[in-house]
Amino acid sequence: MNDWPLWEIFIRSQHGLSHKHVGSLHAADGEMAIKHARDVYTRRNEGVSIWAVKASDIVASSPGDKEALFESANNKIYRHPTFYEVPEGVKNM
Amino acid sequence: MAATNPRFEYLLYLGDNCLILGQRLAALCGHGPALEENIAITNVALDLIGQARLWLTYAGEVEGRGRDEDKLAFLRDGHEFRNCLLVEQPNGNYAETTARQFYFDTWHYFALNALSRSTDARVADIAAKSLKEVRYHLERSSEWVVRLGDGTEESHRKMQAALDWLWSYTGELFEASAVDAALVAEGVAFDPASIRGDWLAHVKEVIEEATLALPSGTWMQRGGREGRHSEHLGYLLAEMQFLQRAYPGAQW
Numbered sequence: 001m002n003d004w005p006l007w008e009i010f011i012r013s014q015h016g017l018s019h020k021h022v023g024s025l026h027a028a029d030g031e032m033a034i035k036h037a038r039d040v041y042t043r044r045n046e047g048v049s050i051w052a053v054k055a056s057d058i059v060a061s062s063p064g065d066k067e068a069l070f071e072s073a074n075n076k077i078y079r080h081p082t083f084y085e086v087p088e089g090v091k092n093m
Numbered sequence: 094m095a096a097t098n099p100r101f102e103y104l105l106y107l108g109d110n111c112l113i114l115g116q117r118l119a120a121l122c123g124h125g126p127a128l129e130e131n132i133a134i135t136n137v138a139l140d141l142i143g144q145a146r147l148w149l150t151y152a153g154e155v156e157g158r159g160r161d162e163d164k165l166a167f168l169r170d171g172h173e174f175r176n177c178l179l180v181e182q183p184n185g186n187y188a189e190t191t192a193r194q195f196y197f198d199t200w201h202y203f204a205l206n207a208l209s210r211s212t213d214a215r216v217a218d219i220a221a222k223s224l225k226e227v228r229y230h231l232e233r234s235s236e237w238v239v240r241l242g243d244g245t246e247e248s249h250r251k252m253q254a255a256l257d258w259l260w261s262y263t264g265e266l267f268e269a270s271a272v273d274a275a276l277v278a279e280g281v282a283f284d285p286a287s288i289r290g291d292w293l294a295h296v297k298e299v300i301e302e303a304t305l306a307l308p309s310g311t312w313m314q315r316g317g318r319e320g321r322h323s324e325h326l327g328y329l330l331a332e333m334q335f336l337q338r339a340y341p342g343a344q345w
Contacts, residue, residue, distance in 0.1 A: 004127070025128075025129050026127060026128075026129060027129060028240055029240075031236060032236060032240070035133065035232075035233055035236065036129040036130075036132075036133060038229075039129070039132050039133040039136050040129060040132050043136070
């Protein structure tokens with residue numbers, strides 16, 4: 001069982017919310033990954049939906065590319081809606 | 094032992110099946126073949142022990158002699174247990190644990206399905222509640238039979254050997270005992286033979302998908318419901334009942 005592939009588990013905790021990464025586990029295949037996820041991560045009623053994704057299928061950004069990917073956004077403060085005054089009487093925007 | 098109270102006997106049968114298999118599976122806690130599987134099998138054990146509590150509590154009320162779930166679980170001797178012989182068989186290797194679970198879960202699923210239509214409202218309630226858990230147990234053990242059967246050469250061989258070994262313990266699940274007739278007539282219990290077709294159809298389907306062969310033996314073990322058990326039950330009870338026997342009334 002050491003050669004079971006690694007799966008990343010995503011659980012949606014309630015309708016309307018999106019799936020959230022909760023952890024990883026080993027399983028022989030996708031169906032068993034869902035079953036294991038049910039037993040490992042939903043013991044206390046945490047979810048209404050489970051996704052299992054093979055860890056090897058995930059394409060991830062490299063931490064070394066952090067500057068190139070994210071830093072330039074730091075200089076573009078106009079992308080944050082902080083310059084607008086909220087009209088009176090509007091509670092949520 | 095109130096052998097004259099069929100409903101009490103029947104509730105013990107339902108409860109003892111869950112209790113003894115739950116105890117067997119609980120012994121795997123910390124010993125599962127993989128962390129994920131260890132958690133899964135322990136979850137099933139907890140489900141079964143929870144179901145045993147419901148059945149045995151009701152059994153104690155029906156008996157009316159002041160025995161609660163704990164007294165019934167911990168202060169009866171082997172010959173007073175009514176569980177089928179299948180559930181007391183040792184865990185063995187994982188194929189054997191899986192085969193035992195698969196045969197039992199299939200029976201349990203169809204049995205609870207029938208009991209959810211019982212004329213005894215309490216029986217119907219407990220059955221309907223348990224059925225949700227058992228549907229998952231059955232899916233799980235069926236998937237494992239397929240994966241071990243259709244896995245490697247070694248897992249295939251072990252899975253086949255396990256199914257063959259435990260086959261002779263499946264016969265008594267479909268035999269009517271002396272207590273059944275009256276309860277079946279009242280609509281409290283179901284006729285055990287009536288679910289054999291469904292049981293066999295599912296078992297056959299899964300075994301075929303697993304590229305395994307359906308065992309063909311016709312000689313069957315029997316005696317669990319009459320309290321004639323295999324030698325394994327005594328050891329299981331010695332461990333399970335030790336604390337209450339050594340320190341009567343001990344509590345958490």
